[in-house]
Amino acid sequence: MNLDHTQILALEKYYRINLINQAAGLRSAHLIGTQNTDGKTNLAIFNSVTHIGANPPCLGIILRPLSVRRDTYNNIRATKYFTINQVPHDLVSEAHHTSAKYPSEISEFDKTKFTPTYVDDFPSPFVQESKIQIGLSYLEEHEIKVNGTRLIIGQIEKLILPDEAVEDTGHINHDLLQSTVVSGLDSYYSSKKVKREDYAKPKDVQ
């Protein structure tokens, strides 16, 4: 298959959505937890969490303000806080169900097995069943002109994970945590560590 831009645009809509989403490769599945100013919680699955930097520690997410995840965006803007939570393999179907289009007044926490939990004084709900829980404060956002999606940058204010999953070097054992990856919007994969590479040094440079 060798498609150019025009041929891609001519594809049937859902075929194109699947193909382009999945061509981008596999990404971690995460649950984003928020609440509105009245304390109503929301939980949504995302596959767009990206590392931005370690000092200060920041992550980014891509979201579509006009899609089902509008609640997430509105809540982040209103409260300035959100959580990013890992998805263990055994809860994939529950995590996927958060993509169903519930009205804003219904919390996905009430329609899935996930339990909202509050840690110290952090103002957004974490997912109790997640093995990595990250609390972030809203830092900045960028509107992507081509299609109106937004990149939201959050600063890590809380990082919670099991001690036994963190090695002396700071590496995280995702096999132990059974972290889930996803291709596109619906195809979930497990992962298994193959190799840790050494810091790469140039071969003989003339």
Added chain:
Amino acid sequence: MNLDHTQILALEKYYRINLINQAAGLRSAHLIGTQNTDGKTNLAIFNSVTHIGANPPCLGIILRPLSVRRDTYNNIRATKYFTINQVPHDLVSEAHHTSAKYPSEISEFDKTKFTPTYVDDFPSPFVQESKIQIGLSYLEEHEIKVNGTRLIIGQIEKLILPDEAVEDTGHINHDLLQSTVVSGLDSYYSSKKVKREDYAKPKDVQ
């Protein structure tokens, strides 16, 4: 482990880099191919490719202009084109080696087993050994204020992958293609499909 922002900043530097990079989860490893205006090629490994949209088909990458990947950034800006190439499991060590700090006049194609290949009239080199080859044109960029990293958006101009890896629905069989995922900068994982979920519909809404 329950760390707040101040405690994260107090961590030893490389421990913090590993911990924060890996807490963000697993992401596909990709090789980005570029060349400068003299035709000198460059190849660099990235873990930050993100789906931006399917219509028009666009992907994003996060990069640090002042890191080892400066050649990639300069070449994209100068030529307005780049390629994103999948990494099969059996070439992980070769792909990782592109992160070694070679001077600009040395091409990583000459220091690894990867072969530059040109398809039709697309002006940047694809990686012949990659099972998914994507050619993009530069569309826009956003500087992330907190640390100067940049989000580059490219429009997909070419999409090349084996017919047998694409299902009738547009879903891609990453098991067949042996796509690699990576945690942080050095920990490579294989993946295996667990389940394709149906489109999620709300349970009884009162």
